[in-house]
């Protein structure tokens with residue numbers, strides 16, 4: 001089985017989706033930054049008054065639009081976010097979602113169900129985590145330092 | 157387990173010792189160690205208050221690898237030793253690491269008595285259903301019919317059920333998890349640490365050399381969610397990849413039902429971690445007849461042993477004054493034992509440096525078992541096959557202004573920071589910009605990248621397998637990994653996107 005064929009059998013909702021912060025449209029950039037830091041996330045999804053997703057703000061946006069422009073700190077997040085981000089349905093196959101990411105050079109694809117509820121954020125890390133738990137013997141259970149290898153089987 | 161804490165900032169690295177980890181490559185113990193090292197700093201307990209105590213067996217090497225206090229103690233006696241430690245210093249956060257052999261064969265008795273006393277311990281039992289260290293004999297948890305080196309015609313013994321045993325010993329906290337499910341394991345260990353009194357956790361652990369298929373169905377990511385019942389207190393027992401199955405009670409007997417066709421969530425059992433009866437029902441549910449229950453099975457509060465014991469000591473001292481051990485000692489008959497002649501110490505044999513042949517055979521076998529193409533690629537393809545990008549480097553003396561400009565100019569997420577000799581000394585990423593710089597540093601031209609980078613980053617070599625990159629990315633959450641040559645000069649960089657793209661595109 002190739003990764004492609006394995007991911008075809010998984011739905012996006014079966015992957016361990018990445019965590020995200022959530023803020024309201026109109027929030028000050030400064031506050032969103034503080035929230036991302038407190039919650040240790042790289043991504044903030046921005047919603048309107050009806051809890052509908054209207055934008056996405058990532059560490060890439062911080063680098064491109066905020067860090068060298070201190071005046072944006074007090075502006076609303078809407079000025080620096082990416083508006084109307086592309087989303088995917090949680091029952092889409094993981095292979096199709098990955099293809100969508102690669103074709104569009106996206107690093108984040110929020111999964112939103114038919115009621116508009118945001119379930120998580122699909123990232124390349126989601127695929128890495130999927131693979132790690134799919135192949136724990138090869139990936140997770142490696143000696144921490146590959147250059148210091150036990151010469152003998154000696155568990156105890 | 158609760159201990160008074162002050163604000164201390166420890167990281168995962170603080171709990172990694174300098175010892176070479178000696179488990180077989182592929183052993184599930186590695187995943188458990190990684191999660192333990194991840195959970196430890198989050199508990200906010202100073203390192204000098206943490207002790208890992210073990211007995212004998214593969215799992216019992218654990219204390220060497222944790223940079224805390226540790227005791228590699230006597231076979232089966234870790235709970236006993238730990239009880240003594242808890243009594244003599246109730247402030248300690250004590251972890252007992254044991255296995256199905258150490259904890260349930262020779263140490264079975266010690267285990268149940270520590271549990272029934274509700275000593276403030278976290279007892280973690282690695283269950284691989286085999287003797288690993290002694291090379292593959294059946295253990296007290298091996299299934300009936302299991303063919304092993306000591307049961308060539310299949311084991312005729314009824315296996316022990318560790319969860320039921322702990323419940324029978326009136327454990328106040330009982331949980332189960334599995335090595336390969338890192339998030340679940342992390343959460344379960346944290347819950348165990350938080351519980352005052354004895355916490356007993358059974359971890360299904362893969363002995364890749366002597367019992368590699370024991371947890372098939374539970375460890376494999378693509379099927380596990382259909383075979384595991386994740387328990388959550390107060391929630392109906394729904395399970396399945398698509399959350400379409402559940403557990404219903406039929407008289408005293410649990411049964412698996414499909415949701416729909418008149419069966420709703422309301423018909424299902426609700427998990428109650430305070431119910432003794434329900435805990436026993438859950439303990440009787442064995443995979444594959446049932447989904448394996450995982451998570452916190454029982455969580456109740458009872459007075460712990462040490463505080464009650466100390467209470468009695470205080471009462472006695474208040475009534476009769478502080479005792480004198482020496483006086484008590486000399487109060488009974490005394491006699492003298494004459495000194496014996498010295499027995500010449502046996503000279504220990506030199507450690508053999510040759511590879512153990514059986515071990516090598518087993519390792520080869522484990523490698524040949526690759527069943528999917530991805531599995532092949534993980535081991536056979538090297539980092540060099542990914543065609544790592546040429547890294548963009550920046551001098552460690554540079555300003556933050558220059559660093560952020562470079563990132564934007566090259567439209568990249570990560571810079572490698574080098575010193576005057578062109579050696580890699582740090583990594584500076586867009587995540588650092590978010591976490592430490594934006595809105596926090598007023599004058600970027602005045603701040604040095606050296607103060608905001610991540611120093612001494614974890615690196616990778618071109619000849620290492622792709623699995624190593626995935627390992628580092630999944631265990632540590634890294635998005636980028638720098639490559640360095642023998643002299644420590646940066647030669648390339650790979651990202652999680654590169655790894656995924658390579659695996660996704662490589663055909664045959």
Ligand code: SF4
Pocket residue numbers: 154155178179180182183184185214215284288289362363364365366
């Ligand atoms: S013998 Fe089994 S349990 Fe022991 S270190 Fe090797 S794989 Fe792990």
